[in-house]
Amino acid sequence: MTTSADAPRLADTHLWPIEVTPNDALVPAGRRAEILANPGFGQHYTDHMVRATWTEGEGWHDAELVPYQPLTFDPATNFLHYGQAIFEGLKAYKHADGSIWLFRPLKNATRFNNSARRLAMAELPAELFIASIAALVSADRDWTPSGAEASLYLRPFMLGTERGLGVRPSREYQYLLIASPAGAYFSKGIHPVTVWLSDDYVRAAPGGTGEAKCAGNYAASLVAQAEAAQHGCDQVVWLDAAEHRWIEEMGGMNLYFVYGSGDQARIMTPSLTGALLPGVTRDSLLTVAQDLGIRAEEGRISVEEWKAGCASREITEVFACGTAAVVTPVGEVKSRMGNWTVGNGGAGEVTMRLRQALLDIQTGAVPDKHAWMHKIIDAD
Numbered sequence: 331m332t333t334s335a336d337a338p339r340l341a342d343t344h345l346w347p348i349e350v351t352p353n354d355a356l357v358p359a360g361r362r363a364e365i366l367a368n369p370g371f372g373q374h375y376t377d378h379m380v381r382a383t384w385t386e387g388e389g390w391h392d393a394e395l396v397p398y399q400p401l402t403f404d405p406a407t408n409f410l411h412y413g414q415a416i417f418e419g420l421k422a423y424k425h426a427d428g429s430i431w432l433f434r435p436l437k438n439a440t441r442f443n444n445s446a447r448r449l450a451m452a453e454l455p456a457e458l459f460i461a462s463i464a465a466l467v468s469a470d471r472d473w474t475p476s477g478a479e480a481s482l483y484l485r486p487f488m489l490g491t492e493r494g495l496g497v498r499p500s501r502e503y504q505y506l507l508i509a510s511p512a513g514a515y516f517s518k519g520i521h522p523v524t525v526w527l528s529d530d531y532v533r534a535a536p537g538g539t540g541e542a543k544c545a546g547n548y549a550a551s552l553v554a555q556a557e558a559a560q561h562g563c564d565q566v567v568w569l570d571a572a573e574h575r576w577i578e579e580m581g582g583m584n585l586y587f588v589y590g591s592g593d594q595a596r597i598m599t600p601s602l603t604g605a606l607l608p609g610v611t612r613d614s615l616l617t618v619a620q621d622l623g624i625r626a627e628e629g630r631i632s633v634e635e636w637k638a639g640c641a642s643r644e645i646t647e648v649f650a651c652g653t654a655a656v657v658t659p660v661g662e663v664k665s666r667m668g669n670w671t672v673g674n675g676g677a678g679e680v681t682m683r684l685r686q687a688l689l690d691i692q693t694g695a696v697p698d699k700h701a702w703m704h705k706i707i708d709a710d
């Protein structure tokens with residue numbers, strides 16, 4: 331097992347024991363091959379899942395890999411009413427030699443616990459987080475697609491599972507992990523998205539849950555996403571809660587602004603004010619940019635500055651980034667302050683260079699000089 335440069339370090343991630351109950355009704359190999367030929371995103375699930383239980387006094391116990399199956403809960407279960415529900419998203423990549431790797435998984439393990447703390451939930455040891463992924467990817471390794479930009483998407487999540495309608499933190503939690511084969515996010519090539527700047531709705535406010543990857547944030551975002559669609563936009567861009575002026579994020583992705591071009595290009599991403607979700611992709615691109623000789627910084631940008639910057643051509647490109655879609659160009663902006671085009675409305679050169687550089691690390695096409703990759707399955 332390679333160690334990662336990301337704290338916390340794990341001495342041996344296999345330390346957490348996971349009991350295995352194999353599925354005796356696997357998806358037939360022919361059907362699996364059919365799915366893997368065109369997996370889409372989040373539509374198909376593998377043969378197994380992992381679950382573990384936390385109870386007050388006992389802590390985490392009964393970590394097991396079992397056949398993928400429905401969950402059963404009492405109608406008065408905590409999370410169904412009060413929303414103690416958090417999740418993570420990361421991918422397993424199959425390299426050319428057949429080995430399977432994760433990208434900075436300890437970042438996800440740490441963020442999962444930050445989310446847990448914010449929602450007054452039990453924290454999960456990083457050893458269990460990584461061991462659960464290793465167990466599931468190992469059992470379902472044949473579900474890892476190997477095409478360009480394909481991966482096995484992993485969805486760890488945790489629910490407050492105590493029964494009772496009293497409003498207080500649950501005294502029982504279930505941790506679950508499922509996996510879904512994912513193809514290239516853009517099946518028809520990379521298309522810049524059109525965004526709607528949301529004035530009516532905010533995603534997060536200071537002191538709120540914006541930094542946590544909790545289910546409720548997504549529920550609260552859907553009406554704004556629908557409003558964006560009504561304005562003919564693909565995605566919603568969130569502004570700060572106090573002034574509705576400062577750019578925060580796009581949907582479930584962080585944003586980057588590109589200033590200048592060629593040797594003079596530099597990139598800026600909005601600072602983590604507490605209302606933004608600290609993306610692993612966002613953080614990685616700050617470093618990848620520097621590797622490419624592109625100055626990268628955190629800062630802030632207002633709606634007026636975005637509009638004026640595009641008009642003066644000082645802002646040349648804008649892109650969004652996140653695990654699922656990697657890097658997505660933003661071509662067009664619509665808002666109550668007017669509509670404008672970013673650059674020539676297409677996928678910019680800096681955007682595509684950064685995208686490729688990150689993918690090259692994740693897919694093992696270039697040396698992993700930052701020790702970001704974490705091997706979970708050895709070469710064939």
Ligand SMILES: *Cc1c(COP(=O)(O)O)cnc(C)c1O
Pocket residue numbers: 419543579581582583584607608609610611612651652653654
């Ligand atoms: C998950 C998420 C991101 C992206 O995070 P990554 O770790 O890069 O996948 C950005 N914004 C929001 C709101 C998210 O939920």
